[in-house]
Structures are given as structure tokens and as C-alpha cells.
Amino acid sequence: MIWIPGGQAHFPTNWEISRPTTVFALSSATVMLRPAALRPGDAVSIVAPSSPFDREAFARGLERIAARYRPVFEDSLFSGERYLAGSDALRLEELHRALARPDTRAVFCARGGYGAMRLLSGLRLPEVCKPLVGFSDVTALHGALQAAGRTSIHGPVITHLGTLDESTATGLFELLESPETRVVLQGRPVVPGIAEGLVVGGNLSVLTRLVGTPFLPPLDGAILFFEDVGERPYRLDRMWQHLSLSGALRRLAGIAMGAFEGCDEKDGGWTAEEILGELARAANLPCVIGLPVGHGKANRAFPLGARARLDAQSGTLCFLEGAVQ
Numbered sequence: 216m217i218w219i220p221g222g223q224a225h226f227p228t229n230w231e232i233s234r235p236t237t238v239f240a241l242s243s244a245t246v247m248l249r250p251a252a253l254r255p256g257d258a259v260s261i262v263a264p265s266s267p268f269d270r271e272a273f274a275r276g277l278e279r280i281a282a283r284y285r286p287v288f289e290d291s292l293f294s295g296e297r298y299l300a301g302s303d304a305l306r307l308e309e310l311h312r313a314l315a316r317p318d319t320r321a322v323f324c325a326r327g328g329y330g331a332m333r334l335l336s337g338l339r340l341p342e343v344c345k346p347l348v349g350f351s352d353v354t355a356l357h358g359a360l361q362a363a364g365r366t367s368i369h370g371p372v373i374t375h376l377g378t379l380d381e382s383t384a385t386g387l388f389e390l391l392e393s394p395e396t397r398v399v400l401q402g403r404p405v406v407p408g409i410a411e412g413l414v415v416g417g418n419l420s421v422l423t424r425l426v427g428t429p430f431l432p433p434l435d436g437a438i439l440f441f442e443d444v445g446e447r448p449y450r451l452d453r454m455w456q457h458l459s460l461s462g463a464l465r466r467l468a469g470i471a472m473g474a475f476e477g478c479d480e481k482d483g484g485w486t487a488e489e490i491l492g493e494l495a496r497a498a499n500l501p502c503v504i505g506l507p508v509g510h511g512k513a514n515r516a517f518p519l520g521a522r523a524r525l526d527a528q529s530g531t532l533c534f535l536e537g538a539v540q
Contacts, residue, residue: 247413247520248365250321250344252539253284253391257320260313261288261373263300265352266328268374273325275377279384280323287319299330307334310356315341321391326374327351332421335359335430346391346538350375351444351510354417358425361415361432361520368538369417369440369508370516379514387516394537398517400506402471404530405492408501410469414523414532416440423454426461434466438525438532442473442509447480448490455494469501469525471532474509501527 253259259280270293280286291309294301301309313322322345332355340363347356347367360367370387371379389396415432416422419441425431443451458464472495478487488504495502503525507513518538525532 247361248344249394249538249540250346250366252394253320253346255283255392256285258285258287258318259321259323260316260319261286261292261323261325262306262310262313263292263294263325264306264310264334264356265300265324265330266298266326267295267300268326268328272374272377276371276373276375277377279376280373283384283388284321286323287316292325298328299333300325303330303333303337306330307337310334311339314345314347315343317343319345321346321348324349324353324372326372327353327418331355332424335428340365348387348391348516350508350514351418352421354421355425355430357417357519358415358422358432359430361413362430366518366520366538368516369519371514375510375514379512383514383516390516390518390538392539394540396537398515398534400471400508400515400517400532402503402506402530402532404527405472405495405502405504406498406500406527408469408527410438410501410525410527411522411535412436412438412468413520414438414440414471414517414534415519417442417519419443419451419454420446423457426457426463431463432519434463436468437466438469438471438523439463439467440471440473440506440508440519440532442475443478444476444510446475446478446487448478448483448485448487451475451478451487452490452494455491459498464498464500467500469527470495470498470503471506471525472502472504473506474511474513476510501525503527503530503532505530506532
């Protein structure tokens with residue numbers, strides 16, 4: 216069953232899905248493929264590529280989406296299998312259908328958690344590009360899209376959207392609907408300097424698991440963004456060392472960090488941001504921290520795979536491109 220407020224579901228008889236995408240080593244100078252802009256009232260797909268989710272939190276977020284667009288989803292969205300929102304085969308097919316449907320214009324993820332990485336080896340991308348919206352575990356899908364030369368949107372999942380202020384939803388809709396939208400994120404300077412490049416990344420825990428796979432986003436000359444939740448400082452340090460030992464940090468133009476919710480060591484005498492600041496200064500890359508993005512009360516949407524200017528004197532990350540065309 217498809218749920219479409221005020222409408223009927225219509226499936227095409229044949230899905231036109233391309234063969235598995237070949238992932239190339241892209242550089243930050245690559246021109247990324249952008250999806251077409253949405254309009255108010257467009258139909259949008261909702262998928263659950265990761266973990267099961269709370270129905271009440273989903274309903275609150277869905278209300279926000281339904282006030283602007285026409286949400287479309289299948290009964291399988293509410294499936295559960297241990298810590299996953301259904302089997303890998305079910306979740307992958309649900310994602311494939313959402314990406315390929317000609318009658319929906321974007322794909323929103325219901326929740327993060329864990330599971331998206333399990334879908335990468337079977338992921339097929341249609342020729343037509345549409346915005347994928349999500350964060351946290353959805354970082355795995357973002358990485359695959361950027362590795363394939365496509366933009367996507369780092370933004371609230373449905374269960375998170377209902378907890379955020381109205382301006383967050385408005386900013387997300389503007390990003391989806393206007394090629395002229397240029398997001399500006401304000402943080403705090405850590406290492407002075409100015410850098411320009413494609414912004415890639417997402418959740419640090421998931422991102423580091425993509426190192427050594429074809430699904431790591433293009434890092435050459437890039438601005439790497441990351442945030443995390445519930446990871447103690449020593450774990451963040453370990454993830455940073457993983458990136459450093461892999462050679463990833465040497466390829467970057469700059470680093471932009473969001474929020475690190477629940478990451479401070481209780482009675483540890485130091486904070487996660489202090490540890491990350493020390494690591495950033497040792498790497499000597501332009502860096503800001505505290506951008507209003509992550510698992511807390513602020514989670515501004517911005518385009519991944521778009522060019523931006525990182526000004527680590529003023530602490531700003533200013534996007535030079537929109538998410539859509």
C-alpha cells in the first residue's frame with residue numbers, strides 16, 4: 216500500500232533502473248550532477264534504509280513534510296528485523312523504487328540508526344537524479360552518491376524534523392526548491408585559513424567505515440564536514456587517526472565540524488571539542504567547529520557535493536552553489 220494524502224498510488228509497470236553505477240575516483244574539481252528543483256505540492260518518497268523508528272516521532276515529522284509536499288511510502292516502511300527496518304533485500308528494493316519512481320521528486324529518509332551501509336554493494340542509481348535527504352547513518356548513501364558524481368542533501372530525517380524549529384524545515388524546503396539558495400553556516404574558528412572546495416562527509420563514525428571502499432566521497436581538495444553523537448573523545452580521536460593514517464587528511468583543503476552531542480567524557484576534565492581542536496591544529500588545515508548541524512536541537516540542511524568557501528577566520532562555511540538546478 217502507498218500512503219498519499221489526497222491522492223492515489225500509481226506504479227509504472229516497468230522500472231527503468233540503470234546497471235550498477237561504476238564508482239570513479241573523483242576530485243573536488245569535478246562538476247557534480249544536480250537534481251531538478253521541487254515545487255510545493257510535489258510528491259516525495261519516504262524510505263527507511265536503516266533502523267526501525269518511533270511511530271509518534273515519525274508522525275510529527277511527516278506532518279511537517281505533508282504541509283509542503285505529498286508524502287508517498289509503502290507499508291514495508293514500518294517493517295522491523297532486529298535492529299534493521301526490514302531485511303536488506305526489502306530495504307534495498309524500497310530504496311530502488313523510490314529513486315526510480317517517475318512520479319516522486321525527492322527521497323526522504325525516515326530515520327538513521329544503522330543499516331544503510333549494508334545496501335551499498337547492491338545499490339543501483341537510475342539515470343535521473345533526485346534529491347536524497349537525510350543524515351547520520353544516511354552518510355553511507357551520501358558517500359555513494361558523491362562518489363558517483365551526484366549531490367545530495369545533508370538534512371533532518373523525518374523522525375528528527377518534527378523536533379526542530381520551523382526555520383529548519385523552511386530552510387530545507389528552500390534548498391530543495393531554489394537553485395539560488397546559498398546556505399551560510401556559522402561556527403567557531405579553530406585553525407585560521409581560507410579554503411574552497413566540494414563539501415563532503417556526514418557522520419564521522421559512518422564516514423570512517425567508508426575508507427578503503429569505492430563509496431568514500433571525493434576528498435582531493437575537498438572540505439570535509441563531520442559530526443557525531445554519543446562517541447567519547449577517545450573514540451573520536453581513534454576515528455581521526457584512522458582518517459590520518461589512511462592519507463585522507465593530506466588530501467583535504469579544510470575541515471568543518473558540526474555538533475558532537477553527548478560526546479563529552481563524564482568527569483573527564485576535557486571535552487570532545489577540546490580534543491578535536493587539538494587534532495585539527497596538529498593537522499594544520501583551516502578548520503571551524505560548532506556549525507549548527509547534527510543530532511541536537513539544530514540541524515540546518517545543506518548540500519553535499521556542492522562547492523563552498525570555508526573562512527576559518529570568521530568561522531563561516533558559505534556555499535557557492537545550490538543543491539538543485
